[in-house]
Amino acid sequence: MNAAAPSDDTLIRIRGLTTVLSGKKVFDALDMDIPRGKVTAIMGPSGTGKTTLLKHITGQMRGDAGQVQVDGKNVPELGREALYALREKIGYLFQNSALLTDFDVFENVAFPLRQHTSLPEVLIRNIVLTKLQAVGLRGAAQLAPSELSGGMARRVALARAIVFDPMLILYDEPFVGLDPIALNQVLKLIRTLNQTLGITSVLVAHELDAIKQVADRVFLIANGKVVAQGDPKTIAGDGSPWTRQFFGGEADGPVPFQYPASDYAEALGFPRSGA
Amino acid sequence: MNARIERDNIVTQSLGQIGACGLFLLQILAATPRSLRRHVRETVRQLWFVGAMSLTIIMVCGLFVGMVLALQLYHVLSIFGGTAATGTVVAISIYRELGPVITALLFAGRAGTAITAEIGLMRATDQIAAMELMAVDPLAYVAAPRFLAGLIALPLLCCVFSALGIFGGHLVGVTWLGIDNGTFWSNMTATVDVWQDIISGVVWKSLAFGAVVALIAVFQGYTAPPTSEGVAYATTRTVVASSIAILALDFVLTAFLM
Amino acid sequence: MSQRKSYAVGTGLFIVLGFAALAYLATQTSSVANRQQGDSYTVDAQFQNIGQLKERAPVKIAGVRVGQVQSIALEPGKAVADVKLSIDKRYDTIPTDSVATVYTSGLLGDQYVGIEYGHAKKYVANGGKLALTRSSEPLEEMLGKFFGAGGAADAIGGTYKVFARFSNVGTLSAGSPVKMAGVPIGRVVSVQAEPDKLDALVTLAIDNRYNQIPDDSAAAVFTSGLIGSQYVAIQPGGSPDMLKNGDEMILTQSAMQLEDLIGKFLVNGSGSGDGKQGAGASTSPAGKH
Numbered sequence: 001m002n003a004a005a006p007s008d009d010t011l012i013r014i015r016g017l018t019t020v021l022s023g024k025k026v027f028d029a030l031d032m033d034i035p036r037g038k039v040t041a042i043m044g045p046s047g048t049g050k051t052t053l054l055k056h057i058t059g060q061m062r063g064d065a066g067q068v069q070v071d072g073k074n075v076p077e078l079g080r081e082a083l084y085a086l087r088e089k090i091g092y093l094f095q096n097s098a099l100l101t102d103f104d105v106f107e108n109v110a111f112p113l114r115q116h117t118s119l120p121e122v123l124i125r126n127i128v129l130t131k132l133q134a135v136g137l138r139g140a141a142q143l144a145p146s147e148l149s150g151g152m153a154r155r156v157a158l159a160r161a162i163v164f165d166p167m168l169i170l171y172d173e174p175f176v177g178l179d180p181i182a183l184n185q186v187l188k189l190i191r192t193l194n195q196t197l198g199i200t201s202v203l204v205a206h207e208l209d210a211i212k213q214v215a216d217r218v219f220l221i222a223n224g225k226v227v228a229q230g231d232p233k234t235i236a237g238d239g240s241p242w243t244r245q246f247f248g249g250e251a252d253g254p255v256p257f258q259y260p261a262s263d264y265a266e267a268l269g270f271p272r273s274g275a
Numbered sequence: 276m277n278a279r280i281e282r283d284n285i286v287t288q289s290l291g292q293i294g295a296c297g298l299f300l301l302q303i304l305a306a307t308p309r310s311l312r313r314h315v316r317e318t319v320r321q322l323w324f325v326g327a328m329s330l331t332i333i334m335v336c337g338l339f340v341g342m343v344l345a346l347q348l349y350h351v352l353s354i355f356g357g358t359a360a361t362g363t364v365v366a367i368s369i370y371r372e373l374g375p376v377i378t379a380l381l382f383a384g385r386a387g388t389a390i391t392a393e394i395g396l397m398r399a400t401d402q403i404a405a406m407e408l409m410a411v412d413p414l415a416y417v418a419a420p421r422f423l424a425g426l427i428a429l430p431l432l433c434c435v436f437s438a439l440g441i442f443g444g445h446l447v448g449v450t451w452l453g454i455d456n457g458t459f460w461s462n463m464t465a466t467v468d469v470w471q472d473i474i475s476g477v478v479w480k481s482l483a484f485g486a487v488v489a490l491i492a493v494f495q496g497y498t499a500p501p502t503s504e505g506v507a508y509a510t511t512r513t514v515v516a517s518s519i520a521i522l523a524l525d526f527v528l529t530a531f532l533m
Numbered sequence: 534m535s536q537r538k539s540y541a542v543g544t545g546l547f548i549v550l551g552f553a554a555l556a557y558l559a560t561q562t563s564s565v566a567n568r569q570q571g572d573s574y575t576v577d578a579q580f581q582n583i584g585q586l587k588e589r590a591p592v593k594i595a596g597v598r599v600g601q602v603q604s605i606a607l608e609p610g611k612a613v614a615d616v617k618l619s620i621d622k623r624y625d626t627i628p629t630d631s632v633a634t635v636y637t638s639g640l641l642g643d644q645y646v647g648i649e650y651g652h653a654k655k656y657v658a659n660g661g662k663l664a665l666t667r668s669s670e671p672l673e674e675m676l677g678k679f680f681g682a683g684g685a686a687d688a689i690g691g692t693y694k695v696f697a698r699f700s701n702v703g704t705l706s707a708g709s710p711v712k713m714a715g716v717p718i719g720r721v722v723s724v725q726a727e728p729d730k731l732d733a734l735v736t737l738a739i740d741n742r743y744n745q746i747p748d749d750s751a752a753a754v755f756t757s758g759l760i761g762s763q764y765v766a767i768q769p770g771g772s773p774d775m776l777k778n779g780d781e782m783i784l785t786q787s788a789m790q791l792e793d794l795i796g797k798f799l800v801n802g803s804g805s806g807d808g809k810q811g812a813g814a815s816t817s818p819a820g821k822h
Contacts, residue, residue, distance in 0.1 A: 094401045098400060319540060319544045327544060432551065460561075460562075472563065477555070
């Protein structure tokens with residue numbers, strides 16, 4: 001708790017995080033340091049708990065052991081009020097955007113402002129239009145979420161996530177399902193937000209090419225541990241069997257092709273010793 | 276997980292649901308002061324969707340229930356030469372039983388399912404999680420307003436239903452079947468008691484039904500598995516569980532109130 | 534923002550509508566509608582028997598509601614009910630010799646107090662007393678006198694059968710009681726239509742104890758009470774020969790329509806109404822025979 005001062009270079013410090021979900025160890029004494037003011041990417045095979053890790057950072061889930069310090073506060077120990085105070089400083093971009101279907105684009109972006117402040121309407125309007133202009137959707141302010149394409153919805157969600165000028169934005173699979181144009185738009189936004197506002201960004205993604213363009217640091221997690229970390233441009237060549245399989249896209253390797261199962265021959269009814 | 280579900284029989288499952296529902300009620304009640312302080316507008320908005328939007332069906336059904344009651348009772352009462360009591364019996368049956376029960380059943384079908392489906396889909400599309408991450412408590416912003424709206428709306432709807440029922444009864448009894456207008460009203464006013472029939476029947480009963488239906492609807496939506504099948508199934512359960520709860524509670528309340 | 538306002542306005546309208554409906558129900562369809570608005574004064578009246586009269590029952594003059602029953606108490610030391618009537622101030626010219634009567638609204642309705650004006654020049658004042666009263670006449674009593682209905686037949690030993698033909702049996706059916714002087718003496722075994730004679734053949738099973746019934750006795754189909762079931766009444770004749778098993782009763786009277794009965798009752802019964810008050814309860818007047 002007392003290890004991190006606010007001026008620390010490390011914004012998120014995870015130590016010995018262990019989480020067991022329905023009998024399966026999702027994290028096994030995971031350690032991770034996410035630097036302040038940088039773009040950090042978390043990669044890993046599907047099902048290794050990358051999104052679950054983000055949920056630990058926001059306090060939606062709590063581990064069975066270990067610490068998750070965000071800006072010097074240990075998230076699992078925070079009470080409701082303190083946790084909500086912390087969350088106001090964190091933006092979160094959902095994979096499916098999670099816009100509120102009750103409201104139009106403008107009200108979606110204005111939602112956090114209306115809930116947490118009692119700013120005059122003029123000011124809210126100006127802030128919202130500024131953020132929408134930043135993501136290039138000021139003209140779409142009156143549209144309903146159902147009228148937006150996937151890429152537009154994600155940009156609206158991004159505008160909503162930054163409406164409070166957070167210190168940290170968590171992106172959960174921001175590139176999935178986007179066409180190359182929309183992907184580049186989102187990519188550009190992530191970079192701009194990081195560079196102009198100094199917002200620390202954490203991405204969970206699979207697209208190495210995209211990550212190479214924005215991320216300063218990459219963590220590769222598998223089997224509940226960080227198996228490789230480093231610069232995105234060089235990590236693929238660091239010689240570890242994990243990175244070779246993951247970035248080389250090999251079907252079999254440290255991540256087995258077969259889901260753990262009983263003996264194949266036995267399952268088919270053959271005698272164990274073989275015919 | 277699967278093995279456990281298979282092992283649990285329907286009784287323990289239902290008991291578990293009732294217990295979880297009760298705990299959920301406590302959570303909602305705990306979130307209610309916060310909800311009223313910060314999100315009272317949301318309660319007003321839900322009152323519009325849940326209450327005002329149900330007015331049409333409630334009014335039409337109230338009218339027809341009153342009309343058919345008068346028609347049936349007129350023919351039965353005419354056997355005993357008691358058609359003058361038609362208005363009284365229409366009023367008493369609507370105030371004590373049919374008004375609260377039918378309104379609650381219609382409400383469960385019209386508004387309860389909408390609440391369940393809406394919350395279920397909000398959860399499935401991560402809107403609930405998004406609120407939590409925007410430091411907006413979904414219990415206070417989503418659950419409590421809908422619960423409160425149901426609680427407030429049902430007694431009001433029941434009053435409208437009852438008034439339309441009386442009007443329908445008058446329409447058939449007096450305008451069509453020719454019961455004397457004065458007889459119709461004077462017999463009714465002589466028998467109907469404000470506290471016994473209107474307050475304890477229309478108001479208290481429907482308040483209790485409103486709480487139960489709204490709680491079940493919100494609970495089912497909130498705990499629905501985030502899949503299309505899960506939401507569909509939760510919506511069905513809202514109707515089934517609400518209907519059973521309304522009629523069972525009706526019996527208990529009648530035994531205590533009357 | 535305009536979206537939000539329209540919700541608020543619509544919701545407000547909905548709430549107003551709901552409360553308006555409640556106010557309407559409470560004030561227009563319930564007893565609140567009958568509450569006295571203006572001042573009232575109190576008048577005493579004493580009755581031998583108030584029947585089903587309740588507090589807050591209406592008080593009417595010429596059928597118009599003028600007040601309500603304020604309280605009902607037993608006069609200390611006497612078997613007399615002391616009823617306080619609360620009457621609207623506007624109707625303060627009730628002669629002192631007016632008659633207060635406990636009436637029933639309709640056949641099955643609630644009871645109320647009716648006041649018929651007398652001719653005295655003096656009016657009843659606040660706290661005054663209406664000396665002339667007529668008590669409630671229990672419906673059962675009146676009907677019992679008229680129809681002589683009785684209880685159910687005893688469980689009895691051996692029976693003998695007689696037949697009777699009626700042109701109309703009303704709703705008489707197998708199992709209906711057979712009574713003589715109001716006392717059940719047997720029951721109807723079967724009711725069959727006789728197509729060739731255009732009448733109904735009724736088989737009666739009569740208890741062996743009652744084997745002294747003259748063979749010229751008459752059988753009639755009567756109704757117990759106004760809305761009760763029908764039964765066969767046997768009115769003994771004067772012949773020296775008695776009915777035997779298998780005999781047929783020659784004299785019969787068929788079922789009467791309810792309307793006929795009431796018509797008869799109104800013609801014959803209304804004149805003697807005053808004399809009957811306070812008569813002992815006798816739902817089965819012939820019970821001691």
